[in-house]
Amino acid sequence: MKSAKDWAKIYANEKWQQENYYVGNDLGAQCKIGLTTINLWSPVADEVTVNFFKDGNPDTRPYWTSPMRRDKRGVWRWSLPENMHGTYYDFTLVIDGEKHFAVDPYAKSVGVNGKRGLLIDMSLVRPDGWSEDIAPARTNETVIDEIHLKEFSYDPAGGFPENERGKYLALTHADTVLNGAGQTPTGLNYLKSIGITHVQLMPIYDYGSVNELDKDQHEFNWGYDPVNYNAPEGSYSSDASDGMARVKELRAAIMGLHRAGFRVIMDVVYNHTYNLDNGLQNTMPYYYYRTTPDGYLSNGSGCGNDIASERSMVQKYIVDSVLYWTRMYHMDGFRFDLMGLITVDTMNEIRRRLDNKYGKGEKLVYGEPWTAGQTTLMLDKPLADKSNMGLLDDGIGIFEDDTRDSIKGSAGDAGGLGFVNGADGIEWKIQNSVKAWRNDGSPFKSPACVINYVSAHDNQTLWDKLTATTPDEGTRRRQYRLSVGIYLTCQGRPFMLSGESFYRTKGGNGNSHDAPIEINELRWEDVAKKGCEDLANFYRGLIALRQQLPGLYDKGGFAHTRIGSQWSQPGVVGFMVDNTDDEQPSLWKFLTIVYNRKNEPFEFELAEGEWQVLATSADTYLWRHPETESGQYELGPIDFVILGQK
Ligand code: CA
Numbered sequence: 001m002k003s004a005k006d007w008a009k010i011y012a013n014e015k016w017q018q019e020n021y022y023v024g025n026d027l028g029a030q031c032k033i034g035l036t037t038i039n040l041w042s043p044v045a046d047e048v049t050v051n052f053f054k055d056g057n058p059d060t061r062p063y064w065t066s067p068m069r070r071d072k073r074g075v076w077r078w079s080l081p082e083n084m085h086g087t088y089y090d091f092t093l094v095i096d097g098e099k100h101f102a103v104d105p106y107a108k109s110v111g112v113n114g115k116r117g118l119l120i121d122m123s124l125v126r127p128d129g130w131s132e133d134i135a136p137a138r139t140n141e142t143v144i145d146e147i148h149l150k151e152f153s154y155d156p157a158g159g160f161p162e163n164e165r166g167k168y169l170a171l172t173h174a175d176t177v178l179n180g181a182g183q184t185p186t187g188l189n190y191l192k193s194i195g196i197t198h199v200q201l202m203p204i205y206d207y208g209s210v211n212e213l214d215k216d217q218h219e220f221n222w223g224y225d226p227v228n229y230n231a232p233e234g235s236y237s238s239d240a241s242d243g244m245a246r247v248k249e250l251r252a253a254i255m256g257l258h259r260a261g262f263r264v265i266m267d268v269v270y271n272h273t274y275n276l277d278n279g280l281q282n283t284m285p286y287y288y289y290r291t292t293p294d295g296y297l298s299n300g301s302g303c304g305n306d307i308a309s310e311r312s313m314v315q316k317y318i319v320d321s322v323l324y325w326t327r328m329y330h331m332d333g334f335r336f337d338l339m340g341l342i343t344v345d346t347m348n349e350i351r352r353r354l355d356n357k358y359g360k361g362e363k364l365v366y367g368e369p370w371t372a373g374q375t376t377l378m379l380d381k382p383l384a385d386k387s388n389m390g391l392l393d394d395g396i397g398i399f400e401d402d403t404r405d406s407i408k409g410s411a412g413d414a415g416g417l418g419f420v421n422g423a424d425g426i427e428w429k430i431q432n433s434v435k436a437w438r439n440d441g442s443p444f445k446s447p448a449c450v451i452n453y454v455s456a457h458d459n460q461t462l463w464d465k466l467t468a469t470t471p472d473e474g475t476r477r478r479q480y481r482l483s484v485g486i487y488l489t490c491q492g493r494p495f496m497l498s499g500e501s502f503y504r505t506k507g508g509n510g511n512s513h514d515a516p517i518e519i520n521e522l523r524w525e526d527v528a529k530k531g532c533e534d535l536a537n538f539y540r541g542l543i544a545l546r547q548q549l550p551g552l553y554d555k556g557g558f559a560h561t562r563i564g565s566q567w568s569q570p571g572v573v574g575f576m577v578d579n580t581d582d583e584q585p586s587l588w589k590f591l592t593i594v595y596n597r598k599n600e601p602f603e604f605e606l607a608e609g610e611w612q613v614l615a616t617s618a619d620t621y622l623w624r625h626p627e628t629e630s631g632q633y634e635l636g637p638i639d640f641v642i643l644g645q646k
Helices: 006-014 016-018 149-153 167-174 187-192 242-258 278-283 311-331 344-358 386-392 403-409 426-433 461-469 473-487 523-526 530-548
Strands: 029-030 034-041 043-051 063-067 074-078 089-095 098-102 142-147 198-201 205-207 226-232 263-268 333-336 364-367 397-399 448-452 493-497 563-569 572-577 588-598 603-607 610-615 632-635 639-644
Touching: 006 016, 006 403, 043 074, 089 278, 098 278, 142 149, 149 167, 167 187, 187 523, 187 530, 198 333, 198 610, 205 461, 226 242, 226 311, 242 263, 242 311, 311 344, 344 364, 344 386, 403 426, 403 448, 403 461, 403 473, 426 563, 426 572, 448 473, 461 473, 473 530, 473 588, 473 639, 523 530, 530 610, 588 603, 632 639
Parallel strands: 142 198, 142 493, 198 263, 263 333, 333 364, 364 397, 397 448, 448 493
Antiparallel strands: 029 034, 034 074, 043 063, 043 089, 089 098, 205 226, 563 572, 572 588, 588 639, 603 632, 610 639
């Protein structure tokens, strides 16, 4: 029996690579009227049969097994002049004298817990209206809210239909209100009300950590543990045993998001898998994974294995998968988990293919430019981490951890301080954050590459972070607004964890990936609490103002030249912004923005002329009826101000 080391040696052979690289776009199963074809890439198999089942329950026996025919370049083929839509299937492979059972790596849907693929004619699994589904028009600024399907709609107070709580179908409702009566918006209705334009869905592909047969539907996980990359997760479906339901209901959810006015971004985890019992490993031992020279699995993901995107057929698999989700589910963008483990080549190829098909920049692509540990590449290729930003296409963005940490302190260290909660000597970092870190020699090509945020699913919520650093609640609430005021006035794309606009807390939990739903769920009662209503208004006004400020939302390569006259002193940062725009003129030609984290007022001299006060921590709607100021301006303690000049 071959070891991981033996396999690595075979796959490293250039002749083997050339003979077995397959470019065709027909891998996986296709069903249509009068024809079913199944194609599997496994050059190392000596024999492959396909097994057919009446249902997706992993315990039933096949009603038919049929041999597959070996074709060129390691592809095995099977076809029948009949539409087998609705039939479940898997493969038996003989590899190196051993029998392997495998789900199709390209399976479009799966039975319970992803143990078996489903032959599916996607044209027959459409919710009503799907053929007319289109994304809403783009707005000046992209404002992304990150949600987890179950967290978002599990709380009964959210007003979602009882049987859809925590499910795909909850996202088909754009009119939910608190406890089902009155005016207080919840769910998508709430996100719309504060000005969110893009919803980022935490993993919705099939993952392994939640038992889809869990009777009380109480199990919870974020889902960063992929099993079947091209199939939707079953625990969000109304019936996990029916592989059609998850496809149709996810499509309905995306259509619901589009109709409610949101573009949809899919969180994808092509850097590791739940474990090695999956269609990738079982059809091609150790081809899809990185191994060390000693034959151990590389573990740069911190999750036990790393996907080897530097191998040509792995890259093809990832690119095919992204294009599949875009085509079949109308995804408007992708967020790459641990993008720093994926090769630059793979990311650039994804960007190129999406641009070619849908227009330049139409689909968003961004990711985490880091890894969780050291990885072992199988071929020497650069990885899409922060140090290689210069090699990445300018249409690939990154989560800007320097901006995040500069504003409120290190995400990895709960007590770590940032600008708002008292770190000394980092005013220059805030100044850089404002310009999306676009300085001489900066690898970032434009603010389009930079995601600005102070909370995401990882680490502590903004409230919990500030609770750890700032015992006084009044001070903490002011720091909270200042944090948001800063990232919403930096160039780049604003991003937030859902619930940030109503002081979301996880009780201090800095890694709630498998914590109970009670820790993770959004508590919709909170939106009606005093303080939270004010905070929602604060976001609403500031986002609405930002949509009118080209000086801040400009994503061009020269946007940073709009920022001028930057100055600072301990605890205070100020600058001016050229806010002119020929195509979409704003009411204000220039902006002055000042952040004061000191717990005392701060007075400064305005540049010559009359200035209108557009927003402060206390009121972000001043721009609707602005008062005019000139000369000296007094900013409050722990406060910020945006002033505009006509
Ligand atoms: Ca699953």
